[in-house]
Amino acid sequence: MHSGLHALRAGHVFDGGEVRGPGLVLVQDGVIRDVDFTGAAPPQHATVEDFGPDGWLLPGLVDAHVHLCWDAGPDAVAHVTSQASGTVLETARAAATSALHAGVTTVRDLGDRDYLAVTLRETVPETERPEIVASGPPITTRGGHCHFLGGEAEGAEALRAAVRERAERGCDVVKVMASGGNMTPGSSPLHQQYGLADLRLIVEEAHRLRLTTAAHVHAAQAVEDVIRAGFDTVEHFTFFSADGVSLREELLDEVVRRGVFVSLTVGTLPGSPVPPAVAARESALWDLAAKVIASGARVVPGTDAGIVPAKPHSVYPHALAELARAGMSNVQVLRSATAEAAEAVGRGGDKGVLRPGAHADLLVLGSSPVDDIAAVMDVRAVYRAGHRVR
Ligand SMILES: [Zn+2]
Numbered sequence: 001m002h003s004g005l006h007a008l009r010a011g012h013v014f015d016g017g018e019v020r021g022p023g024l025v026l027v028q029d030g031v032i033r034d035v036d037f038t039g040a041a042p043p044q045h046a047t048v049e050d051f052g053p054d055g056w057l058l059p060g061l062v063d064a065h066v067h068l069c070w071d072a073g074p075d076a077v078a079h080v081t082s083q084a085s086g087t088v089l090e091t092a093r094a095a096a097t098s099a100l101h102a103g104v105t106t107v108r109d110l111g112d113r114d115y116l117a118v119t120l121r122e123t124v125p126e127t128e129r130p131e132i133v134a135s136g137p138p139i140t141t142r143g144g145h146c147h148f149l150g151g152e153a154e155g156a157e158a159l160r161a162a163v164r165e166r167a168e169r170g171c172d173v174v175k176v177m178a179s180g181g182n183m184t185p186g187s188s189p190l191h192q193q194y195g196l197a198d199l200r201l202i203v204e205e206a207h208r209l210r211l212t213t214a215a216h217v218h219a220a221q222a223v224e225d226v227i228r229a230g231f232d233t234v235e236h237f238t239f240f241s242a243d244g245v246s247l248r249e250e251l252l253d254e255v256v257r258r259g260v261f262v263s264l265t266v267g268t269l270p271g272s273p274v275p276p277a278v279a280a281r282e283s284a285l286w287d288l289a290a291k292v293i294a295s296g297a298r299v300v301p302g303t304d305a306g307i308v309p310a311k312p313h314s315v316y317p318h319a320l321a322e323l324a325r326a327g328m329s330n331v332q333v334l335r336s337a338t339a340e341a342a343e344a345v346g347r348g349g350d351k352g353v354l355r356p357g358a359h360a361d362l363l364v365l366g367s368s369p370v371d372d373i374a375a376v377m378d379v380r381a382v383y384r385a386g387h388r389v390r
Pocket residue numbers: 065066067110111304
């Protein structure tokens with residue numbers, strides 16, 4: 001496809017784990033062939049792009065939680081439910097481009113309609129979109145959170161069938177609404193939707209079919225059950241109570257002990273209004289995020305991009321600034337956004353690292369994200385599968 005050898009050079013390299021550099025990354029056929037810090041000259045036959053002594057080479061960023069089919073408009077629910085499939089697919093395509101240009105080269109879509117995120121992956125060339133890890137429609141109860149996406153299933157038989165359907169449709173992950181949510185009338189984030197037995201059955205069936213599992217949880221009891229059921233990632237992790245946020249410390253300890261990934265919902269356009277249930281709990285949620293980060297839990301950023309105007313599909317860099325404000329060092333933020341998030345979405349080794357054999361998805365910044373995390377907005381270039389896309 002593109003057999004030429006490309007050499008990318010910059011004064012600094014973050015390889016997904018450590019800050020290194022100056023360095024040279026050799027790319028061929030969409031894959032990283034070598035990463036060199038010896039100061040050796042690029043091979044003679046390579047085309048060289050030099051981003052200079054101030055340039056930073058990083059793995060492309062990974063967003064653990066997006067909704068490509070949602071247009072981030074004032075009524076994104078109406079858009080995703082009532083527009084024609086072709087229109088929603090166009091929304092998803094624009095969303096994918098927007099994320100890619102922000103440096104996000106892998107997204108995990110945790111709620112589409114009609115498997116449109118899978119369709120997008122199958123119909124748009126990989127160099128024109130991020131890598132898409134897809135769940136299809138979230139599994140939910142009848143009339144439950146986001147039931148309008150088409151994923152209603154109750155009872156052992158129906159739940160097993162729902163998981164199998166997702167495997168057959170080419171999904172990578174099973175998403176379950178374990179508690180209610182904020183965007184569905186009649187659904188309450190304070191209440192569980194499934195009991196422990198159902199959650200266990202979903203995880204067993206998904207893992208048997210080699211799919212990973214993600215659970216949407218706001219209610220504390222739902223958090224307890226999804227951890228016990230063995231979900232790979234816990235989304236939101238907000239511990240909503242009737243009038244605030246009530247962290248149960250022993251559940252946080254359990255998450256740390258088991259190494260469960262916490263996909264924290266971060267990334268809001270500064271100054272943009274957020275949903276009332278979140279706004280009412282804003283300072284408590286930041287306290288919670290700080291505690292989760294301080295606990296040593298494996299925290300990864302999930303923006304929930306698309307659901308409201310405050311969360312456009314380009315919002316990811318703001319999520320990283322928020323993680324830093326909540327107590328992560330800038331290097332921790334970078335690890336969380338690359339190697340850790342790639343592992344959380346089931347793509348560890350291929351994504352989120354600059355090392356031989358990994359996919360050539362890269363981000364180039366013009367200044368140091370270690371000095372100031374806002375440098376993630378100073379994008380000089382984005383590469384996807386070895387192709388420069390920005
Ligand atoms: Zn979501």
